[in-house]
Amino acid sequence: MTSKTAIKLPDSPRIPAWMQTIQGMARPLEYLEAAAKEYGDVFTMRSLGFPPTVVLSNPQAIQEIFTADPHQFDSAEGSKILQPIVGNNSLILLDGDRHQRQRKLLMPPFHGERMKAYGKLICQIAEQVMKSWTIGNIQPVYPAMQEISLRVILRAVFGIDEGARFQQLRQLLVSMLDAFNSPLTSTVIFFPILQQDLGDWSFWGRFLRQRQQIDELLYSEIRERREQPDSNRTDILSLMMSASDENGQLMTDVELRDELMTLLFAGHETTASSLAWAFYWIHHLPEVREKLLKELESIGSDPDPTEIARLPYLTAICSESLRIYPIVLFSFARIVKSPIEIMGYKFDPGTLLTACVYLTHHREDIYPDSKSFKPERFLERQFSPYEFIPFGGGSRRCIGWALALLEMKLVLATVLSRYEMALTDNREVLPVRRGITLTPARGVPMMMVAQR
Numbered sequence: 145m146t147s148k149t150a151i152k153l154p155d156s157p158r159i160p161a162w163m164q165t166i167q168g169m170a171r172p173l174e175y176l177e178a179a180a181k182e183y184g185d186v187f188t189m190r191s192l193g194f195p196p197t198v199v200l201s202n203p204q205a206i207q208e209i210f211t212a213d214p215h216q217f218d219s220a221e222g223s224k225i226l227q228p229i230v231g232n233n234s235l236i237l238l239d240g241d242r243h244q245r246q247r248k249l250l251m252p253p254f255h256g257e258r259m260k261a262y263g264k265l266i267c268q269i270a271e272q273v274m275k276s277w278t279i280g281n282i283q284p285v286y287p288a289m290q291e292i293s294l295r296v297i298l299r300a301v302f303g304i305d306e307g308a309r310f311q312q313l314r315q316l317l318v319s320m321l322d323a324f325n326s327p328l329t330s331t332v333i334f335f336p337i338l339q340q341d342l343g344d345w346s347f348w349g350r351f352l353r354q355r356q357q358i359d360e361l362l363y364s365e366i367r368e369r370r371e372q373p374d375s376n377r378t379d380i381l382s383l384m385m386s387a388s389d390e391n392g393q394l395m396t397d398v399e400l401r402d403e404l405m406t407l408l409f410a411g412h413e414t415t416a417s418s419l420a421w422a423f424y425w426i427h428h429l430p431e432v433r434e435k436l437l438k439e440l441e442s443i444g445s446d447p448d449p450t451e452i453a454r455l456p457y458l459t460a461i462c463s464e465s466l467r468i469y470p471i472v473l474f475s476f477a478r479i480v481k482s483p484i485e486i487m488g489y490k491f492d493p494g495t496l497l498t499a500c501v502y503l504t505h506h507r508e509d510i511y512p513d514s515k516s517f518k519p520e521r522f523l524e525r526q527f528s529p530y531e532f533i534p535f536g537g538g539s540r541r542c543i544g545w546a547l548a549l550l551e552m553k554l555v556l557a558t559v560l561s562r563y564e565m566a567l568t569d570n571r572e573v574l575p576v577r578r579g580i581t582l583t584p585a586r587g588v589p590m591m592m593v594a595q596r
């Protein structure tokens with residue numbers, strides 16, 4: 145007879161779950177650092193409304209979960225707080241064979257040749273958006289980055305970002321995600337009991353109404369494309385509409401809608417935050433800016449996007465920016481399916497394990513003086529995919545990582561080589577939680593000083 149005794153989880157901070165929840169939401173970095181100081185690189189996080197989650201920041205442990213067979217862990221159940229936005233058929237909420245199949249379908253448009261086609265487009269969109277700034281005016285850089293990243297993702301997904309439908313879609317998405325991500329209202333995502341439709345004056349009521357309007361726009365677009373198919377289109381929606389599974393079944397309208405929302409949701413705020421952080425660091429540290437400007441000058445006034453993407457110092461700035469304040473603090477949970485031992489700990493089926501991006505990126509043994517912004521560390525050595533993990537890893541690794549990095553480099557290069565920008569003061573900018581992302585407080589107010 146097998147024993148039914150549950151295996152003991154690693155230690156957890158000795159404060160009640162409700163207090164861990166408040167600390168984890170209000171001051172996530174302080175909570176993580178205090179726990180790591182006391183318990184090291186494996187501990188258990190307890191939050192109200194969630195099963196206990198084992199937090200890993202040891203590269204060897206992370207390697208074990210990232211290199212495991214995709215069928216060894218599930219994930220969907222651990223990410224179900226995203227269901228109201230992305231729907232049940234989202235890649236994020238699929239497991240096993242269905243997840244693997246859907247990933248295979250979505251990967252090609254985010255890699256290789258397709259990336260080249262996005263290069264020029266990203267530079268053009270960055271130029272257009274920055275034209276709305278006036279010399280001498282002060283405004284936060286974050287909304288401009290949101291605008292750029294939304295237009296890029298709409299182009300990649302739909303092939304166009306103009307016309308009445310896309311204007312409406314843009315406005316609704318920004319407004320819905322803004323509400324969803326604000327520190328106060330985003331609490332509702334974590335507590336389904338608060339998700340009550342109390343009419344238009346309630347957050348959830350407004351959210352449901354906006355979601356319905358967005359769905360109507362997405363379904364109209366899908367319907368139109370079904371009625372007038374165009375085999376020359378190479379955007380992601382067209383690829384999804386023509387792909388069939390092993391039984392010859394096409395994706396249904398609801399499946400298409402859920403995957404579209406997943407890409408718009410996962411690809412928009414994340415990239416905008418990473419850009420806002422990079423703008424901050426470059427302008428906060430004059431020596432970094434000088435070095436970058438020299439590198440940009442070295443490739444002339446009208447460089448090819450692929451040449452920009454290869455620049456070593458620019459690449460190192462983007463990596464260091466994603467290291468020091470990773471946009472997403474944790475990988476999706478990996479839910480143990482059969483008993484497994486990692487670093488001497490035995491885990492039962494059902495246990496949630498997650499790689500903590502922030503704590504891994506601040507290990508002093510890998511990143512000495514980890515709180516300082518030093519792009520040079522990425523030029524001096526190469527970090528393993530279990531030490532540098534801004535996009536997670538393994539069979540769940542972010543499918544948009546190549547697009548996000550390309551976009552970061554091209555937007556920075558385009559703006560810096562055309563405009564002289566400055567921070568309004570040199571105070572340290574601290575991270576704040578926006579939904580499930582970590583963004584710079586106050587959106588990084590900046591001034592456009594002059595045109596170059």
Ligand code: HEM
Pocket residue numbers: 235236237247297406407408410411412414415418471472474475476477534535536537538539540541542543544545547548
């Ligand atoms: C700087 C920008 C971004 C960051 C920091 C980021 C980060 C992440 C992380 C940490 C994960 C979880 C990976 C894991 O659990 O191992 C993830 C998953 C994902 N990301 Fe990103 N992401 C970014 C941009 C994008 C973009 C541009 C897109 C698409 C257009 C995208 C689409 C996705 C999707 C669909 C998943 C789920 C993958 C799966 O479940 O198989 N992300 N991302």
